[in-house]
Amino acid sequence: MAKPPTKAFPRVEVVAQEDGDRTEVIEKFASACYGKDGIEKPDFDHIFREHKQPETMPQKCLITCMQEQVEIIKGDKFQPETFKAIVRGAVNDEKHNHVIDEIAKECASVTDVNRCEQGMKLSVCYKETAEKHGVDFDKLHGM
Helix, strand or coil: CCCCCCCCCCCCCCCCCCHHHHHHHHHHHHHHHCCCCCCCHHHHHHHHHCCCCCCCHHHHHHHHHHHHHCCCEECCEECHHHHHHHHHHHHCCHHHHHHHHHHHHHHCCCCCCCHHHHHHHHHHHHHHHHHHCCCCHHHHCCC
């Protein structure tokens, strides 16, 4: 049975995985964040196994750290071109390029002095912007 998608974090770093393997693949990727900013395995479990929204600062930092690893966030700044390249690669369907472009354009203005809050705000922006265009961001890239 498919697991419900996490609402806040677009899992662009995982492509073409079977449902049963997704959480394990995501965890291997996320484990590089453990020990940074107070992030621990229970933070991962809260978001990706229990399918709950990030609530604590370490959970928000995990979302940010994962985006930093693929350089969607680099130097505390959103990288729209990197975002578009990663999501387009995950989607692999040109008919969605206009939505991906709109997400990158709208979310480019998202900032916060706290890097973890910024990463979280970006994640919410991706989802909300996609929804404005009638697209579920999680389903957009096959998650």
